[in-house]
Amino acid sequence: MSIQKKNIFSIRVGLVLLLFSVFSPLILALRADAAPLSQVEVRFDRMKTSTATTGTVCAKPSTAAAEASVQVEFPAGYILGSAANFTINTANAAWPAGASGWPGIATASNVSGQVATFSSGDLAVGTLYCFNWTNAAAVTVKSSATSSNFGAVTTRSSAPADIDTASYATASINDDQIVVTATVPSVFSFTLSGTTDALGTLSTSAVTSSPTPRTVTVNTNASNGWTVWAKDSFTGLKSTNASNTIASTSPGANSTLTPGTPGYNTGITASQVGGNGTLSISAPFAGASTGQGGGLDTTLRSLASSTGTADTAVLTVKNNVTISTTVPAASDYTDTITLVGAGLF
Amino acid sequence: MKQVHVLMVIFSAFLVIAVGTALSHTVANAAEGDFSLQVTPSPLVSTLKPGVPADLELKIYNSSTAAEDLKIEARSFRFDNATGAIKLDDTTVPDISPWLSFSTPTFSVGPGQWATQKIHVALPKETGFSYSFALVISRKNAPSTKGTGSLIKGSVAVFTLLNVDRPGAVRKAELISVEPTQKIYEFLPAELNIRLKNAGNTITQPYGNVYIHQGNDASVPIATMPVNQGRAYLLPGTERTLKTTWTDGFPEYQTTLNQDGTTQKQLHWNFDKLSHFRFGKYTARIVAAYNDGTRDIPITGQVSFWIIPWKAILIIIIIFGVGIYLIYRAGKRRTQKAVDKALAAQRLHGVDASDKTPHLD
Numbered sequence: 265m266s267i268q269k270k271n272i273f274s275i276r277v278g279l280v281l282l283l284f285s286v287f288s289p290l291i292l293a294l295r296a297d298a299a300p301l302s303q304v305e306v307r308f309d310r311m312k313t314s315t316a317t318t319g320t321v322c323a324k325p326s327t328a329a330a331e332a333s334v335q336v337e338f339p340a341g342y343i344l345g346s347a348a349n350f351t352i353n354t355a356n357a358a359w360p361a362g363a364s365g366w367p368g369i370a371t372a373s374n375v376s377g378q379v380a381t382f383s384s385g386d387l388a389v390g391t392l393y394c395f396n397w398t399n400a401a402a403v404t405v406k407s408s409a410t411s412s413n414f415g416a417v418t419t420r421s422s423a424p425a426d427i428d429t430a431s432y433a434t435a436s437i438n439d440d441q442i443v444v445t446a447t448v449p450s451v452f453s454f455t456l457s458g459t460t461d462a463l464g465t466l467s468t469s470a471v472t473s474s475p476t477p478r479t480v481t482v483n484t485n486a487s488n489g490w491t492v493w494a495k496d497s498f499t500g501l502k503s504t505n506a507s508n509t510i511a512s513t514s515p516g517a518n519s520t521l522t523p524g525t526p527g528y529n530t531g532i533t534a535s536q537v538g539g540n541g542t543l544s545i546s547a548p549f550a551g552a553s554t555g556q557g558g559g560l561d562t563t564l565r566s567l568a569s570s571t572g573t574a575d576t577a578v579l580t581v582k583n584n585v586t587i588s589t590t591v592p593a594a595s596d597y598t599d600t601i602t603l604v605g606a607g608l609f
Numbered sequence: 610m611k612q613v614h615v616l617m618v619i620f621s622a623f624l625v626i627a628v629g630t631a632l633s634h635t636v637a638n639a640a641e642g643d644f645s646l647q648v649t650p651s652p653l654v655s656t657l658k659p660g661v662p663a664d665l666e667l668k669i670y671n672s673s674t675a676a677e678d679l680k681i682e683a684r685s686f687r688f689d690n691a692t693g694a695i696k697l698d699d700t701t702v703p704d705i706s707p708w709l710s711f712s713t714p715t716f717s718v719g720p721g722q723w724a725t726q727k728i729h730v731a732l733p734k735e736t737g738f739s740y741s742f743a744l745v746i747s748r749k750n751a752p753s754t755k756g757t758g759s760l761i762k763g764s765v766a767v768f769t770l771l772n773v774d775r776p777g778a779v780r781k782a783e784l785i786s787v788e789p790t791q792k793i794y795e796f797l798p799a800e801l802n803i804r805l806k807n808a809g810n811t812i813t814q815p816y817g818n819v820y821i822h823q824g825n826d827a828s829v830p831i832a833t834m835p836v837n838q839g840r841a842y843l844l845p846g847t848e849r850t851l852k853t854t855w856t857d858g859f860p861e862y863q864t865t866l867n868q869d870g871t872t873q874k875q876l877h878w879n880f881d882k883l884s885h886f887r888f889g890k891y892t893a894r895i896v897a898a899y900n901d902g903t904r905d906i907p908i909t910g911q912v913s914f915w916i917i918p919w920k921a922i923l924i925i926i927i928i929f930g931v932g933i934y935l936i937y938r939a940g941k942r943r944t945q946k947a948v949d950k951a952l953a954a955q956r957l958h959g960v961d962a963s964d965k966t967p968h969l970d
Binding site for chain 1: 643644645646647648649650651652654672673694695696697698699743745747751756757758759760761762763764765766767768770838839840841842852864866871872
């Protein structure tokens, strides 16, 4: 080859190389794959096999481009509903920290194979965007339990051309829920504030009442209510030394003691903090007034009852006594009152 | 040496007295302080087989601040058909006593501690079909009183209902009556008394619903209330009145408890429930059921009642009447004025119309 020919060949090769070096970036750019998303997450709210589920899709773009849609590819075997089933919202449902609502997202426009396509607004690079699909009819988990179920999220331009993409993995499992059971037992609680009631020195000119009336407090979840009964040992206040009893007023009847006339009775007042029961005091033992109440004898008699549950139902038990001038003197006038409480059936 | 010995004796005596006093004080506190027990389950319900011994479990919690020495005893009770009240007899042992025993008839429970009592039931093969009794838990020893006054003893009773699963057991309930507490209510609530009878020989638990219909229209109920929501038990041979209350109205009476135990009714106007204004005839249909051992047997019945807000109607009638009367009076005055004016005009024009003067009464 002559020198001239060699020069022409060299020039031609140089031109080809020059043209290639100028246009090759454009050719390579047209054929390039999408860049990876910085972060991707697809969370299925149910992972149990063959179970319809809602879920969340999150993605963080890495490429500055004008997104127009996003494609979510679900793992093979997952059953997708129609595009209309893919209704969405952007309410923060325990999303990753710093996530924002996906702009321009709307109900899926197309479902093809395992891929659902949603419209999207332009996304900022470095921001994590999320949306939820809210209709369980959109996705049903595959029928077998497997640990590596892969899918992908791809952002796309209006062309459409892929901008960023990344794959995700999930699992389908045999059961994803724990059934919690518990039993609340029927309970009855009975509290007596004290077991003595010292009435002190009695008077002919006034009714003596319990200086510190004892209380019965009932708490129960018994749905049929509760009752408190009472009886006493001597049908009155009895003195062994004086061989005398200050008799109870007529058992089963309400009465009010008169100073100077011997008598002994028990009056009840009541209150209740809560519960669905209606608390009522047995008529003979209503004891709101001074000296008012009913006499006790050796048979258990209902003091009060309720039709349902009780939260701090309190019965205040006030013993009243009065004497005449002929009542024999003694310092051992005593009585034993028995109070019994029970939840009803 | 002798002096040392005497000193040691005195010191020992002092120590014995001090410890003794402290101990007796502790015992007194336990016996005379507050009494606070919690029991579960309450009531205790179980089904047993004759000839097969069984252990029932009762838990007792001491929620007082001192240890308690307790005892447990079986006692009888009676259900009063007329009043629905339970008459507890804490001195009589129940029929089942020969076949009943306790793991620890007397036991101690520390403050804040639970005790578990096992009730051993060994029913013979030829036995009854059900047993009901009370387990009464009380202090083993009661303290004595000092001076004039009362000693108060506390006890907790646990009603125990046992069914015996044996051939010949009959589960049967009947509806005796269903009645409203009033034939005419002014406003709700309307209370229905549903009286049921256990016509079998085992303990039953019928329950269901009451459906309220406007008039006699049975198509769509306007309200549904439960019957025996608390799952009350019916003992064999007894009758029990179950109450159910229809409260969903506008306005409605609400009941509050006074300090003296009496109740007070107040009319409550909740304008959110304006559409629940009740007026007219209503029918309550009861559909309950009990299980006869193989299937649910229905119990049905119905009753009608009226809701007439008569006070409100009376006030409206009075307002209307007064309004009509005032309009009539005003019209009459206007007519009289017009007549008087016409007569005055006639007089002005010299017409003698004295004989023709109209007069309005």
